[in-house]
Amino acid sequence: MKIAFVNIGGSMFTFHNGIAALSAYIKHHSEHEVALIDMIGHPRPLKFQHQVEIIQPDVIAFTAMTIYWPNVRALATRAKQMSSAKTIVGGYHPTFAPEECISHPAMDVICRGEGEEALLAFLNALERGEDYTRIPNLWVKKDGNLYKNDIRPLIANMDELPFWDRDLFNYGSWYDAMPTSLSDLDRPERTVTLAASRGCYYDCTYCSNEPLKAMYGGKTFVRTRSVDHIIKEMKMLKARYNPDLFEFQEELFVAHLDWLEEFADKYKREIGLPFNISYREELARTKNMELLAKAGCNSIAFGVECGSEEYRKKYLTRRMSNRKIEEAFDRTHELGMKALSFNIIGMPFETYDLIQETIQLNRRLQADYLQWFIYQPYPGTILYNICKENDLLLPGYTSSYISLRPGIKLTHITREEFQQCMEDFMALQREQQGYDWLDIAAQSNETLVNVRYATEEERYDIMDLYNQTFQRDHGINRWEWFRRNPEGAEKTPSPSPTGRTSSEPR
Structure with missing residues (x-):
């Protein structure tokens, strides 16, 4: 049985943790063949068709965040026009919008929740000619019937899972050209990503963890790998890829003191490289932070999200005070680590003054890296339901994480005020x-790539801000630059994190 994973995204980052985990599990537990159709950048249908013709898969597997569901639909439709392969989609959107996904005529199966066991069972059943309509986690269309199966228990022992399959992505060949880590955009570093755990203890209303916990019935949701298992993988990664830095990409790095004490000792002694994590301000207690610093932590990413304590508590279920946030940043800096600040604007009922509170809090925090995103409502989350109940949802789906347009109807701030807040940030x-934000967007290439798939109004917004940034960074109007350089876009200077460009026009 041959399965082809389709990697869809809006940026230049090829490696996909979820696909790598699924591929590793399938290879570890079976003889099924695994291939990758890489559609990163933008999903060109002819390229997709060519890859399907070459691979000739029995199953074409998609993964879909909500923002990429329109692209998945289009490619699945193309697949059905040219191939007899079964189509299956997993990930966030089919988990929380299952009816929408399974009702699409080009989709045969959807997978809800974690997919390792369900996908393997599906492939095994297909290969043996057995019934696959009763596999937990799967919704299946077959012979005019729809089979909706319950969710299976979570995989409890993380050490039983194989290491991510990086070979599927030809990790070693593109790795050298991979952009730097978020905390060090101004200097090149070879960064390798991994995860120490799955799940999160908190219930932020804009995040999937709260509805995921509800879907799994309150069972143990946060599961952590043993220190020895992580160290074993990192030794392998260190030997194969010679990284300068490791980056843990789970929502929340491990906070248990016993685990941290063991990790700090073994990591410093056996790995000895800097690493980045994400953490909560409430967990930035002295002992935790000292252990992270001892282990060699380079930077900690904190979700600040909003500068108003009242709004955070009422709408985001984030109950920390501004003082607690400032103390977390101060403690991080005092221990010689970098502090990263991530924020959201354009949330339901947010006003101009509320966004300005967020900006002013960030001014006090003095983060080593500051980023903000425009809120996008995700089905299944509490904040999405608030938007739905108050008629704040817009038609369709935003085409990118990096969007310059509000993700919902803004009822308490004008468009001009919102634009001013973006400029102030x-x-x-x-x-x-x-x-700034646009420099980072240009480096990942996501904003410009998604112009192709944006609405007409989105194109105007994106290109207008891009033109403003080009003028600011290069001291010349973009169209005037093209007039002076008729050879075209291949030599177009790109904004750099330092504000410098090697091809600045004279």
Whole structure:
């Protein structure tokens, strides 16, 4: 049985943790063949068709965040027009919008929740000619019937899972050209990503963890790998890829003191490289932070999200005070680690003054890296339901994480005020770190790539801001630059994190 995973995304980052985990599990437990159809950047149908013709898969597997569901639909439709392969989609969107996904005529099966065991059972059943309509986690369309199966228990022992399959992505060949880690955009570093756990203890209303916990019936949701299992993988990664830095990409790095004490000792002694994590301000207690610093932690990413204590508590279920946030950043800096600040604007009922509170809090925090995103409502989350109940949802789906348009109807702030808040946030970024949101977007290429798939109004918004940034960074209007350089876009200077360009026009 041959399965082809389709990697869809809006940026230049090829490696996909979820696909790598699924591929590793299938290879570890079976003889099924696994292939990758890489559609990163933008999903060109002809390229997709060519890859399907070459691979000739029995199953074409998609993974879909909500923002990428329109692209998945289009490619699945193309697959059905040219291939007899079964189509299956897993990930966030089919988990929380299952009816929408399974009702699409080009989709045969959807997978809800964690997919390792369900996908393997599906492939085994297909290969043996057995019934696959009763596999837990799967919704299946067959012979005009729809079979909706319950969710299986979570995999409890993380050490039983094989290491991510990086070979599927030809990790070693593209790795050298991979962009730097988030905390060090101004200097090149070879960064390898991994995860120490799955799940999160908290219930932020904009995040999937709260509905996921509800879907799994309150069972143990946060599961952590043993220190020895992680060290074993990192030794392998260190030998194969010679990284400068490791980055843990789970929502929340492990907080148990016993685990941290063991990790700090063994990591420093056996790995000895800097690493990055994500953490909660409430967990930034002295002992935890000292252990992270002892182990060699390079940077900690904190979700600040909003500068108003009242709004955070009422709408985001984030109950920490601003003082607690400032103490977390201060403690991080005092121990010689970098502190990263991530924020959201354009949330339900947010006003101009509320966003300005967020900007002013970030001014006080003096983060080493500051980023903000425009809120996008995700089905299944509490905040999505609030938007739905108050008629704040917009038709369709945003085409990118990096969007310059509000993700919902803004009822308490004008478009002009919202634009001013974005400009104020970018000004603070330039003031504190020398580059801003659009520089980072240009580096990942996601904003410009998604112009192709944006609405007409989105195109105008994106290109207008891009033109403004080009003028600011290069001291010349973009169209005037093209007039002077008729050879075209291949030599177009790109904004760099430092604000410098090697091909600046004279």
